[in-house]
Amino acid sequence: MNPRAIYANRSADLIIRRLLAVKPGEQVALICDPHSAMEMVYALAGVIEVVGAEYTILMQPTRTTERKNDLTPIIEKGLEGADVMIGLTGSSGASTYSHVVKRLYDEKRLRSSSMVMRTLENFTEGGARADYDALYAEGQRLAAVWREASHIHLATAAGTDLRAPIAGEKVIIECGFATEPGLEAAFSDGEVSQMPRVNAAAGVLVIDGPIAHIGQPDSPITLQVEKGRIMNVSGNCRQADELRHIIASIKDADNIAEIGIGLNDACRRNGDFEEEKKGRGNIHVAMGDNVFYGGDVRCAVHMDMVIYQPTVRLDDRIIVDAGQVRLD
Numbered sequence: 001m002n003p004r005a006i007y008a009n010r011s012a013d014l015i016i017r018r019l020l021a022v023k024p025g026e027q028v029a030l031i032c033d034p035h036s037a038m039e040m041v042y043a044l045a046g047v048i049e050v051v052g053a054e055y056t057i058l059m060q061p062t063r064t065t066e067r068k069n070d071l072t073p074i075i076e077k078g079l080e081g082a083d084v085m086i087g088l089t090g091s092s093g094a095s096t097y098s099h100v101v102k103r104l105y106d107e108k109r110l111r112s113s114s115m116v117m118r119t120l121e122n123f124t125e126g127g128a129r130a131d132y133d134a135l136y137a138e139g140q141r142l143a144a145v146w147r148e149a150s151h152i153h154l155a156t157a158a159g160t161d162l163r164a165p166i167a168g169e170k171v172i173i174e175c176g177f178a179t180e181p182g183l184e185a186a187f188s189d190g191e192v193s194q195m196p197r198v199n200a201a202a203g204v205l206v207i208d209g210p211i212a213h214i215g216q217p218d219s220p221i222t223l224q225v226e227k228g229r230i231m232n233v234s235g236n237c238r239q240a241d242e243l244r245h246i247i248a249s250i251k252d253a254d255n256i257a258e259i260g261i262g263l264n265d266a267c268r269r270n271g272d273f274e275e276e277k278k279g280r281g282n283i284h285v286a287m288g289d290n291v292f293y294g295g296d297v298r299c300a301v302h303m304d305m306v307i308y309q310p311t312v313r314l315d316d317r318i319i320v321d322a323g324q325v326r327l328d
Contacts, residue, residue: 012043015086015187016051019132020113021179026051026083027213032059035090037120042301044086050076053084064093065246068301069099069289076100085112093117093212096184097302102291111178113254114186117212127188127267127278132176138263139175139273141327142192142319144183146171149314152196152259154205154283156310157322158220162203162285164196164228164256166314170294175263184292188277190264195293199228201256203286209306210273212286213246214239230254230287250288252299257290259283260304261312261320276306281323282309 016022028048032043041057048055060072071079071094078265079085079100087095090291095101096114115123122128150167154160178185205223210216221235221243231254233244247254260283267279277284284306289299312320319326 008039008043008120008124011128012040012047014045014132015113016044019176019178019185019187020084020111022048022051022053026053027080027081028053028055028084028086029082030055030057031071031085031087031089031095032057033089033091034062036088037090037118037123039120040090040115040123042221060089060094060327063089063094066250068092068213068302069094069097069299071095071098071100073284079104079110082110085110087112087114087116089116091117093302097289097292099291099298105182105184108181111181111183112185113178114184122188122272122274126270126275127190130188130190130264130266132189134176135263136173136175138327139173139190139192142261142263143171143173143223145317145319145327146192146194146314147181147223153313154259154285154310156206156307158208158308158309159204159206159222160307162201162205162225163255164201166194166196166261169195172293180267186261188264188265188267188278189273190280191260191262193258193260193293195258195290195295196228196256198295198297200227201228205305205307207305208308209276209282210271211239211243211305212273212303213301214242216271225256228256230256239282246301246303250300253301253303255288255290255297255299256285257288257295257302258286258293258304260286263325263326273304273306277304281320281325283307283312283320
């Protein structure tokens with residue numbers, strides 16, 4: 001058998017049996033689009049059947065930037081009958097950031113794993129091979145510290161210097177496991193994240209890692225942030241031009257929606273934002289929609305932007321020191 005197929009089966013078994021704890025008789029929705037890696041879909045479907053649950057494969061159209069968070073109405077209705085959802089859309093994060101999905105989480109009717117915009121490589125290599133029990137335990141430790149903090153400060157030698165109040169906002173552990181209704185994880189996974197206070201983040205972000213939908217910038221991109229909004233984009237590269245266009249053309253794309261800290265030491269630095277944003281000691285800051293994080297800013301996009309070698313302070317405590325996670 002092809003070695004990659006063996007690892008795909010191992011990953012599918014881990015996701016279905018342990019990370020999602022799918023039970024006999026449960027209904028599992030596998031949401032795809034024409035860009036999905038169908039090897040992943042079929043590997044997951046096979047294990048779902050073995051454990052005695054049922055799967056339904058739901059295919060929707062490719063989503064352009066203007067509709068990245070939209071599921072089709074048929075899929076939205078179909079999710080009303082699902083116990084578990086696995087999002088596998090290759091062109092968008094619709095199955096992660098859909099407002100219908102968020103409602104089903106809040107009503108404790110659905111749990112899910114996000115594998116959006118991921119390839120078979122993400123499914124079998126790098127962060128997929130982490131020790132997920134250890135990862136989840138560390139995520140819980142970081143979240144416990146984060147929940148007690150009132151402010152966050154991000155800084156890098158490249159020029160990032162962003163501050164935001166965070167007191168009272170929900171801290172989200174995404175370290176693979178989503179075994180109860182209302183929980184969401186991803187695969188590969190390994191981060192803890194939070195929405196900064198809406199309209200409050202201020203300072204500078206220097207983006208030197210990959211950006212969702214855009215890719216690795218040819219040179220660093222500088223974002224000026226005031227009152228939680230991106231006011232200016234500086235950079236002499238194609239990716240900066242694309243970012244400027246998205247912010248100018250999509251309502252609320254300038255909103256600072258999320259700050260996440262990566263914990264997965266198996267993730268590689270390979271230019272793939274889905275892999276790198278989970279990488280240990282990296283951070284990502286997202287712009288656009290923040291509804292998943294407890295906010296009320298609805299936007300057609302939610303775009304993660306990776307930053308290397310950060311120092312992160314929660315109040316006066318250094319949690320990440322120049323890219324090194326410090327929880328001891």
